[in-house]
Amino acid sequence: MRDLSLHILDLAENSVRAGARLVRIGVRADARKRIILTIADDGCGMDAALLERVMSPFGTTRTTRKVGLGIPLMAQNARLTGGDIRIESAPGQGTVFTAELHGDSIDCLPLGDLAGTAVSLITANPDGPDFLLECASPQGEMTFDTREVRAALDGVPLNEPEVAAWMLEAIREELEPIFGGVIL
Amino acid sequence: MKSMAELEAIRQRTLQRINLRKEDDSENIRVVVGMATCGIAAGARPVMLGFMDEINKRGLSQVTVSQTGCIGMCRLEPMVDVYMPGKEKVTYVHMTPEKVGRVVAEHIVNGRPVTEYTIGAAEDK
Numbered sequence: 001m002r003d004l005s006l007h008i009l010d011l012a013e014n015s016v017r018a019g020a021r022l023v024r025i026g027v028r029a030d031a032r033k034r035i036i037l038t039i040a041d042d043g044c045g046m047d048a049a050l051l052e053r054v055m056s057p058f059g060t061t062r063t064t065r066k067v068g069l070g071i072p073l074m075a076q077n078a079r080l081t082g083g084d085i086r087i088e089s090a091p092g093q094g095t096v097f098t099a100e101l102h103g104d105s106i107d108c109l110p111l112g113d114l115a116g117t118a119v120s121l122i123t124a125n126p127d128g129p130d131f132l133l134e135c136a137s138p139q140g141e142m143t144f145d146t147r148e149v150r151a152a153l154d155g156v157p158l159n160e161p162e163v164a165a166w167m168l169e170a171i172r173e174e175l176e177p178i179f180g181g182v183i184l
Numbered sequence: 185m186k187s188m189a190e191l192e193a194i195r196q197r198t199l200q201r202i203n204l205r206k207e208d209d210s211e212n213i214r215v216v217v218g219m220a221t222c223g224i225a226a227g228a229r230p231v232m233l234g235f236m237d238e239i240n241k242r243g244l245s246q247v248t249v250s251q252t253g254c255i256g257m258c259r260l261e262p263m264v265d266v267y268m269p270g271k272e273k274v275t276y277v278h279m280t281p282e283k284v285g286r287v288v289a290e291h292i293v294n295g296r297p298v299t300e301y302t303i304g305a306a307e308d309k
Binding site: 002006009010013069070073116148153154155156160161162164166169170 | 186188190191192194195197198199201202219220221224225229230232233236237239240244247248249250251
């Protein structure tokens with residue numbers, strides 16, 4: 001994984017598979033360059049045993065093979081910066097994934113194309129879940145909510161190429177002043 | 185600044201296209217991009233967005249882009265399957281955003297798969 005946005009894309013797919021109706025993706029950077037990533041869903045959640053397994057590279061819900069690297073790779077990249085990850089989950093309660101990274105560490109991955117990640121997730125799942133992107137830095141903050149887009153489109157699917165192009169530009173435009181050249 | 189009002193215009197324009205597609209689904213083409221951990225790490229996201237962009241620019245109303253998980257050939261990612269009506273599935277491997285233009289122009293528009301990018305060509309090496 002070359003940047004944080006790719007990790008987010010990968011991890012948010014877990015929320016989709018958990019049957020979430022709303023997936024909230026948060027990227028917040030503070031003045032001390034501490035970066036908090038959150039992926040919170042209202043999906044099926046995990047019991048303690050599964051929670052322990054997903055932290056291990058040898059735990060996966062797949063039946064075709066024995067490795068699952070998404071969470072372990074993210075954990076490694078967070079720890080390299082002096083940060084860590086945390087997962088709170090319970091059956092029926094949804095899951096909140098949090099990663100804390102230190103942006104001033106030389107090992108901190110760049111943020112990457114967050115708008116590309118959001119649009120990939122949205123167009124991969126045109127019938128839901130809905131996604132709420134919330135970003136903030138000392139430079140400002142933004143939110144992007146697919147529930148608003150869905151309502152405005154009134155029946156036109158979110159994976160129409162023209163809609164995807166619009167969302168990509170809309171999100172990029174709003175992210176630019178918040179993260180543009182600031183995080184790494 | 186992008187506004188929600190623009191979405192209304194997009195809605196009007198695309199509704200016609202969607203209805204066309206519903207009326208005649210025998211012509212529908214599907215592009216499926218592998219987007220599991222392996223695909224994403226290998227660069228599937230820019231490939232997927234590249235297809236979206238190219239299809240949008242060319243106004244290809246009969247093409248849909250979707251995503252799938254890992255099919256177990258992680259070393260060949262990013263992989264893309266193209267389904268054309270009445271033809272066998274074509275699987276492209278080691279895709280890049282640069283290759284997308286040729287696949288759209290030659291295969292999706294003109295119906296001739298780009299053989300050198302396919303899984304068959306990769307396996308023969």
